[in-house]
Amino acid sequence: MTTISPGATIGILGGGQLGRMTAMAARTLGYSVHVLDPDAQCAASPVADRVVAAPFDDADAAADLAAHCDVVTLEIEQIGIASIEAAARHAPVRPGAGVLAVVQDRSVQKRWLTNGGFAVGPYRDANNEEQLAACVSEFGSLFVKSRRGGYDGRSQVRLDNTAGARDAWRSIGGRPCVAERELDLAAELSVLVARRPSGEIRVYPPALNHHERQILAWSVIPATLSADIVDRATTMARGIAESIELEGILAVEMFLLADDSLLVNELAPRPHNSFHETEVGCSTSQFEQLVRAVCDVPLGDPSVLRPAAIVNLFGDLWTDGRTPDFRLALERSGVRLHLYGKRGPRPGRKMGHISAVGDTPEAALDSARAAAAAIGAG
Ligand SMILES: Nc1ncnc2c1ncn2[C@@H]1O[C@H](COP(=O)(O)OP(=O)(O)OP(=O)(O)O)[C@@H](O)[C@H]1O
Numbered sequence: 001m002t003t004i005s006p007g008a009t010i011g012i013l014g015g016g017q018l019g020r021m022t023a024m025a026a027r028t029l030g031y032s033v034h035v036l037d038p039d040a041q042c043a044a045s046p047v048a049d050r051v052v053a054a055p056f057d058d059a060d061a062a063a064d065l066a067a068h069c070d071v072v073t074l075e076i077e078q079i080g081i082a083s084i085e086a087a088a089r090h091a092p093v094r095p096g097a098g099v100l101a102v103v104q105d106r107s108v109q110k111r112w113l114t115n116g117g118f119a120v121g122p123y124r125d126a127n128n129e130e131q132l133a134a135c136v137s138e139f140g141s142l143f144v145k146s147r148r149g150g151y152d153g154r155s156q157v158r159l160d161n162t163a164g165a166r167d168a169w170r171s172i173g174g175r176p177c178v179a180e181r182e183l184d185l186a187a188e189l190s191v192l193v194a195r196r197p198s199g200e201i202r203v204y205p206p207a208l209n210h211h212e213r214q215i216l217a218w219s220v221i222p223a224t225l226s227a228d229i230v231d232r233a234t235t236m237a238r239g240i241a242e243s244i245e246l247e248g249i250l251a252v253e254m255f256l257l258a259d260d261s262l263l264v265n266e267l268a269p270r271p272h273n274s275f276h277e278t279e280v281g282c283s284t285s286q287f288e289q290l291v292r293a294v295c296d297v298p299l300g301d302p303s304v305l306r307p308a309a310i311v312n313l314f315g316d317l318w319t320d321g322r323t324p325d326f327r328l329a330l331e332r333s334g335v336r337l338h339l340y341g342k343r344g345p346r347p348g349r350k351m352g353h354i355s356a357v358g359d360t361p362e363a364a365l366d367s368a369r370a371a372a373a374a375i376g377a378g
């Protein structure tokens with residue numbers, strides 16, 4: 001019996017905005033929430049019953065968190081495997097060390113996907129600047145990404161000439177990396193899949209995503225794509241979740257190319273920015289779905305009740321001591337404001353998002369973008 005019923009306590013490794021929104025969903029369902037984060041005043045802290053302030057590689061702290069919880073999940077994949085194993089001695093950790101070991105290293109992840117028959121774009125491992133230069137000769141322009149530790153476009157750089165190899169190598173910290181051929185993207189989409197220990201699986205319709213400077217700018221669900229593409233994307237995400245024996249939720253970021261082929265960009269076994277709009281558009285938000293999955297209770301209906309979109313709000317909005325006039329967004333019908341309660345806005349830091357619903361995906365997106373523009377964002 002692996003069910004963890006409401007009233008029990010869920011531990012979350014990571015207390016950023018994803019942990020905060022997961023904690024709020026958990027509380028709605030009647031669970032208590034404990035969080036581990038390096039920052040005692042992290043975004044999730046106001047909605048957690050307990051915060052263990054410790055680095056993610058502190059295995060003793062992870063064990064301490066788990067000792068007071070009935071199940072442990074995570075909102076960030078860069079948690080030391082030793083911490084996961086230490087926590088798992090006290091409570092089930094979902095997703096577990098097996099999933100994280102695949103996902104934490106871009107090279108291991110790509111090899112795992114390729115071996116499983118899930119297509120990824122052309123890439124090479126590179127361990128020094130000479131190998132990077134060789135990749136430029138082979139691919140032309142490429143994205144250099146450190147194997148470990150990057151997110152929101154950090155630890156990655158675009159490179160299109162051999163002379164730039166040295167700077168590129170240095171800028172990612174001189175660490176082992178993958179060099180990916182720069183692809184001509186027709187669109188970017190993501191598919192979120194939930195799987196619980198019992199094996200039940202639910203898949204959300206794909207979200208359509210737009211990145212600027214390699215960071216997600218906006219996202220809309222459902223993606224307006226042909227039935228064939230939706231079908232292939234959904235099948236692929238489901239297949240990955242089954243193969244990796246997922247317990248929890250997993251976002252599969254995908255690239256759509258001009259010839260309609262679909263490639264996996266990367267996997268994220270946690271809530272994903274591109275599914276924040278599920279909170280306002282779907283029967284079940286991704287955060288509630290994560291709670292249901294890790295507690296091994298019946299999964300919620302992932303279908304879209306109303307098309308919905310989000311636009312991210314970055315720290316840039318707050319610079320020069322300015323505070324956005326949120327009334328200009330809130331006065332709009334169907335628009336909601338989500339702020340993460342983070343102290344210290346910095347350029348490029350995700351501080352919140354605007355969401356909107358509409359009669360069509362296009363209308364939802366227009367509404368969210370107009371609301372963001374009204375407060376000076378987007
Ligand atoms: N090989 C590529 N060809 C074309 N565009 C790419 C490629 N790799 C990355 N990009 C662009 O950069 C974005 C971010 O890349 P990626 O997902 O690898 O980085 P990340 O740091 O993990 O970002 P995030 O945390 O936002 O997912 C992609 O969504 C895409 O827009």
Ligand SMILES: [Mg+2]
Pocket residue numbers: 253265266
């Ligand atoms: Mg990404």
